[in-house]
Amino acid sequence: MKKVLVVGATGLLGRHAVAAIADSADVVTASRTGSMVDVDITDPESIEAMYAGLGSVDAVICVAGMVPFVQWKEATGEDWAIGVASKLMGQVNLVRIGAPFMADDGCFTLTTGVLAQHPMPGSSIATTVNCAIEGFVRSASLEIGRGIRVNAVSPGWIAETLAGMGMDPTPGLPAAEVAGKYREILESADDGVVIPAMRT
Numbered sequence: 771m772k773k774v775l776v777v778g779a780t781g782l783l784g785r786h787a788v789a790a791i792a793d794s795a796d797v798v799t800a801s802r803t804g805s806m807v808d809v810d811i812t813d814p815e816s817i818e819a820m821y822a823g824l825g826s827v828d829a830v831i832c833v834a835g836m837v838p839f840v841q842w843k844e845a846t847g848e849d850w851a852i853g854v855a856s857k858l859m860g861q862v863n864l865v866r867i868g869a870p871f872m873a874d875d876g877c878f879t880l881t882t883g884v885l886a887q888h889p890m891p892g893s894s895i896a897t898t899v900n901c902a903i904e905g906f907v908r909s910a911s912l913e914i915g916r917g918i919r920v921n922a923v924s925p926g927w928i929a930e931t932l933a934g935m936g937m938d939p940t941p942g943l944p945a946a947e948v949a950g951k952y953r954e955i956l957e958s959a960d961d962g963v964v965i966p967a968m969r970t
């Protein structure tokens with residue numbers, strides 16, 4: 771079975787991503803706490819230590835990364851720095867540092883989000899970070915080599931998240947359906963693409 775590292779495995783999407791691939795992969799879970807492997811993706815040394823401990827992997831799925839949702843006037847430099855260090859550079863470094871540990875023809879799948887294409891008040895940090903991730907995916911796939919693929923899933927609002935915010939979950943997609951996209955990418959030949967996972 772292929773060894774697949776899921777970073778952010780304790781989260782809403784992470785738990786469902788693990789369930790979606792569990793029957794076809796040897797899954798290694800990672801997050802800051804509560805997983806098989808502890809990692810903080812904002813810390814390159816922590817990422818390096820994780821990969822060194824694992825040895826080679828066949829695929830990495832990242833569903834981790836924090837990005838503050840703050841109105842423009844209230845957003846501080848620290849809010850911007852958190853989004854860039856966590857969701858953007860955390861994922862970039864998972865690929866950059868992880869590439870030597872990735873098997874030939876392996877696959878990195880990152881996570882972006884609908885706010886890249888559909889900004890709303892309060893989303894400037896998320897929109898900026900998501901657009902950067904999408905650019906990274908398209909460009910990294912050109913150069914990374916050894917048949918390694920780099921893609922991203924772009925979830926819309928997830929139904930469980932809307933329900934948790936006290937909102938109507940109907941416009942959202944259930945986390946299990948979004949998670950299915952991570953499995954589809956693993957089993958596909960997709961490279962350098964961003965796959966939407968949202969209601970149309």
Ligand SMILES: NC(=O)c1ccc[n+]([C@@H]2O[C@H](COP(=O)([O-])OP(=O)(O)OC[C@H]3O[C@@H](n4cnc5c(N)ncnc54)[C@H](OP(=O)(O)O)[C@@H]3O)[C@@H](O)[C@H]2O)c1
Pocket residue numbers: 777778779780781782783784800801802803804809810811812833834835836837856857860881882883884924925926927928929931932
């Ligand atoms: N939920 C939605 O509606 C929605 C919509 C569009 C896009 N997305 C994107 O989907 C991704 C996952 O969302 P989610 O709702 O599943 O989030 P979540 O439930 O908050 O889970 C986040 C996961 O990432 C881990 N994590 C957070 N910071 C980390 C760090 N610095 N290092 C390592 N692990 C870290 C968390 O565990 P620890 O805290 O223990 O580390 C947890 O396992 C995010 O990128 C989010 O922006 C979500």
